[in-house]
Amino acid sequence: MRKMNFAQAINEGIKNEMRRDPNVFLMGEDVRFGVFGVTAGLIDEFGEDRVRDTPITEEAIAGAAVGAAAAGSRPIAEIMFIDFITVAMDQIVNQAAKMRYMFGGKINLPITYRTMVGAGISAAAQHSQSLEAWFTHVPGIKVVFPSTPSDALGLIISSIRDDNPVLFLEHKLLYAMEGEVSDTNDPIPLGVADVKRSGKDVTIVATGFMVHKALQAAQELAKEGIEAEVVDPRTLFPLDKETIYNSIRKTHKVVVVTEEVKRGAWSGELAADIAEDIFDVLEAPIKRIGSLNTPIPFSPPLEKYVVPNEIDIINAVKSIA
Amino acid sequence: MDIPKEILLTMYERMVRIRKFEEKASELFAKGVLPGFIHTYVGEEATAVGVCVALRDDDLVTSTHRGHGHVISKGGDPRYMMAELYGKETGYCKGKGGSMHIADPDKGMLGANGIVGGGLPIATGAGLSIKLRNSNQVVACFFGDGASNQGTFHESINMSSLWKLPVIYVCENNQYGEFTPQKRHQAITDISQRATAYGIPGITVDGMDVVAVYEATKEAVKRAREGNGPTLIEAKCYRFHGHFVGDPQLYRDQAEVQKWMERDPIPSFEKQLLESNVVTEEDLRKIQEEVQHEIDEAVKFAEGSPYPSDKEALEDIYTDLVEEGRVR
Numbered sequence: 150m151r152k153m154n155f156a157q158a159i160n161e162g163i164k165n166e167m168r169r170d171p172n173v174f175l176m177g178e179d180v181r182f183g184v185f186g187v188t189a190g191l192i193d194e195f196g197e198d199r200v201r202d203t204p205i206t207e208e209a210i211a212g213a214a215v216g217a218a219a220a221g222s223r224p225i226a227e228i229m230f231i232d233f234i235t236v237a238m239d240q241i242v243n244q245a246a247k248m249r250y251m252f253g254g255k256i257n258l259p260i261t262y263r264t265m266v267g268a269g270i271s272a273a274a275q276h277s278q279s280l281e282a283w284f285t286h287v288p289g290i291k292v293v294f295p296s297t298p299s300d301a302l303g304l305i306i307s308s309i310r311d312d313n314p315v316l317f318l319e320h321k322l323l324y325a326m327e328g329e330v331s332d333t334n335d336p337i338p339l340g341v342a343d344v345k346r347s348g349k350d351v352t353i354v355a356t357g358f359m360v361h362k363a364l365q366a367a368q369e370l371a372k373e374g375i376e377a378e379v380v381d382p383r384t385l386f387p388l389d390k391e392t393i394y395n396s397i398r399k400t401h402k403v404v405v406v407t408e409e410v411k412r413g414a415w416s417g418e419l420a421a422d423i424a425e426d427i428f429d430v431l432e433a434p435i436k437r438i439g440s441l442n443t444p445i446p447f448s449p450p451l452e453k454y455v456v457p458n459e460i461d462i463i464n465a466v467k468s469i470a
Numbered sequence: 471m472d473i474p475k476e477i478l479l480t481m482y483e484r485m486v487r488i489r490k491f492e493e494k495a496s497e498l499f500a501k502g503v504l505p506g507f508i509h510t511y512v513g514e515e516a517t518a519v520g521v522c523v524a525l526r527d528d529d530l531v532t533s534t535h536r537g538h539g540h541v542i543s544k545g546g547d548p549r550y551m552m553a554e555l556y557g558k559e560t561g562y563c564k565g566k567g568g569s570m571h572i573a574d575p576d577k578g579m580l581g582a583n584g585i586v587g588g589g590l591p592i593a594t595g596a597g598l599s600i601k602l603r604n605s606n607q608v609v610a611c612f613f614g615d616g617a618s619n620q621g622t623f624h625e626s627i628n629m630s631s632l633w634k635l636p637v638i639y640v641c642e643n644n645q646y647g648e649f650t651p652q653k654r655h656q657a658i659t660d661i662s663q664r665a666t667a668y669g670i671p672g673i674t675v676d677g678m679d680v681v682a683v684y685e686a687t688k689e690a691v692k693r694a695r696e697g698n699g700p701t702l703i704e705a706k707c708y709r710f711h712g713h714f715v716g717d718p719q720l721y722r723d724q725a726e727v728q729k730w731m732e733r734d735p736i737p738s739f740e741k742q743l744l745e746s747n748v749v750t751e752e753d754l755r756k757i758q759e760e761v762q763h764e765i766d767e768a769v770k771f772a773e774g775s776p777y778p779s780d781k782e783a784l785e786d787i788y789t790d791l792v793e794e795g796r797v798r
C-alpha cells in the first residue's frame with residue numbers, strides 16, 4: 150500500500166489509464182496546472198495533445214467530448230466546478246446522455262466528466278453547489294462520488310474504462326485528505342457500495358465529504374453505546390441497493406446524509422426506494438439530512454449553518470435510535 | 471486635455487481608491503483575515519474608471535469575478551465592500567455574496583459574477599429594458615479576454631446588434647484567462663475584430679490610459695444613447711497581481727510583469743495631469759491621503775461589524791417566503 154492524498158490518487162488513476170490506452174486524453178480549463186493541482190504534471194509525460202488546455206467554454210468542452218468519443222477517442226473532460234456545468238447542460242443532458250439510446254445502441258460514448266463539488270471554503274453561491282441529483286435524474290449518465298483516496302483511484306480508473314458517459318464528482322474538501330491506496334492501481338467497479346464502519350444499531354448512508362462527518366458522528370455515538378453502520382454508496386447511479394438494504398435489514402433504522410440542498414435531493418430518491426422496497430424491515434421513520442434549502446452563503450458562520458455537520462447526524466440518529 | 475478638471479480628479483481619485491482598496495484586501499487575505507478567494511483589479515484601474523466616468527449615475531454596469539474595480543468606479547463605498555469581503559452583516563450583500571458577488575443597484579451596479587461570461591446576457595437584457603422603457607440609459611458590460619470565448623459573448627452581441635441595444639461591451643483584455651495567455655486561448659490578438667461578425671463598431675484602446683478609455687467610451691455611449699446600438703471596446707491591459715491572491719504565477723515571466731508595471735496607469739496619469747498643469751503635486755498627495763484614510767476606516771468599519779445571524783441565511787431567497795432553519 151502507498152499513501153497519497155485524494156488529488157494525487159485521481160492524478161495517478163488518470164496517468165494509469167493514459168499510459169494504458171492511447172485513446173484516453175484529458176481536456177479542460179488550465180488542466181496543465183490543474184486547479185487544486187489534481188492534473189498537475191500530466192502534461193510533462195503526455196504532452197499538450199493529450200493534456201489539452203481549452204478556452205473557457207464549458208459547452209464546447211462537454212460537447213467536444215461527445216464528438217471525440219463518438220469518433221473513437223476516450224475523453225476525460227474537466228468542468229472545473231460543477232456550478233459551471235450549467236453552461237454545458239445541453240451537451241451533457243441532451244447529447245451525451247441520449248445519443249446511444251436515440252441511435253439504437255449504434256454509438257458508445259466513453260466519456261468521463263470530472264468536476265468539483267461542495268461547500269466549505271467560502272466560495273459562495275456559484276462555486277459551492279452539490280448538484281448530483283440533476284444527473285442521477287437523467288437516464289444515460291452514471292454518477293460516481295468517491296470519499297477516500299483509495300476509492301478515488303479505483304473509481305476514476307473504472308470511470309475512464311466505462312463505455313458510457315460518467316460524471317465523476319470530487320469534493321473540494323477531500324483533495325488534501327491522505328490515505329492508503331492500492332499498489333497495483335486496481336479498478337473498483339461502479340455500482341458497488343462500501344461499508345466504511347460496521348455497527349448494529351442504525352445505518353447511516355452518506356456520500357462524498359459527508360462520509361467523514363458520518364464517521365465522526367458514529368464515533369461520538371459509540372461513546373453513548375449506539376453502534377452506527379456507515380455505508381458509502383460510492384456510485385449514486387448505478388446504486389448498490391443490496392449492500393444498503395442488507396445493512397438496514399440488520400439495523401432496522403436508516404439516516405441518509407448528503408450535502409445537497411435537501412429539497413429534490415438524491416437522498417430523497419434513496420429514501421423513496423427504501424420505503425418502497427423494504428418498508429417492512431424499518432422500525433423507525435427514514436431520516437434525511439441535507440443542506441438547508443438556500444444557496445450557499447459566503448460568510449463563514451452562515452455557510453457552517455447551512456451545510457450539515459456531525460451534530461445534525463447525531464441528533465437525527467438519536468431521534469430514531 | 472479638454473476634459474474638465476473635476477472629471478480628471480474624479481478619475482484619479484477612483485483609480486487610487488481601487489489600488490488602495492485592493493492592496494489592503496490582498497494584505498488582509500494573505501494574513502488569513504478574509505475568507506474565500508479574491509481576484510484583484512490592480513493594474514487595470516484605468517479601464518473601469520475610464521469607462522464608468524463616461525457614464526451617467528443612472529447608467530448601468532455588469533461586472534465579473536474581478537469586480538471590486540467596477541464597484542468603486544461606479545461610485546461604490548469601500549466600507550460596505552470591505553465589510554462584504556469580511557462576510558459581515560453590514561456588507562453590500564449582508565455577507566451572503568462575498569468578493570465575487572458585490573452589487574450596488576443604487577449606483578447602477580447590477581452585480582459581480584462568479585460565472586465567466588455570465589454578465590453578457592444580463593447586460594444585454596438590461597439594454598433591452600432600457601429600450602422598452604425609453605429611459606435613455608446605457609449599460610456598460612465588463613468581461614475578460616477569457617470570457618470572450620464563451621457562447622454568451624457571441625449570443626449576446628448578436629442579439630444586441632440585431633435589436634440596436636444601448637450596450638457598451640467592454641472587454642478587459644488583460645492578456646490572460648486564469649493561467650492561460652491569450653495566444654493559447656484564441657487565435658486572434660485583437661478581440662475587437664469580433665465586432666465585424668456582428669456588424670457593430672469594434673475598437674481597441676490602450677487600457678492603461680484612462681483618458682483613452684474615457685474618450686472611446688464617450689463615443690460609444692453617444693452612439694448607444696442615440697439609438698444606434700452597441701459597441702465593442704477592447705481595452706488592452708494587464709493584471710499586476712496573480713489571478714487570485716496567492717496565485718504562484720508559474721505561467722508568466724516576472725520580466726513581462728515588470729514591463730507592464732512600467733506602464734502603471736496611475737503614475738502615468740499623474741504625469742499627464744502634472745505636465746498639463748491641471749493639478750499640483752499637493753492636490754494629488756491630498757487625494758492619496760484622503761483615500762488611504764477612507765480605506766483604513768473601511769477596515770475598521772468591517773472589523774467592528776457583526777457577522778450576520780443564522781436566520782440571515784434563510785432570507786432573500788424569495789421576496790415572499792423564508793426558508794426553514796435548523797435546530798442544533
Ligand SMILES: Cc1ncc(C[n+]2csc(CCOP(=O)(O)OP(=O)(O)O)c2C)c(N)n1
Pocket residue numbers: 178205207229233236535536584585586587613614615616617618642644646647648713
Ligand atoms: C463558467 C466559468 N468557467 C470557469 C470559471 C473559472 N474561472 C474563473 S475566472 C477565470 C478566468 C477568466 O478569464 P478572463 O475572462 O480573461 O478574466 P480575468 O480573470 O482575466 O479578469 C476562470 C476560468 C468560472 N468562474 N466560470
Ligand SMILES: [Mg+2]
Pocket residue numbers: 614615616642643644645646647648
Ligand atoms: Mg483575462
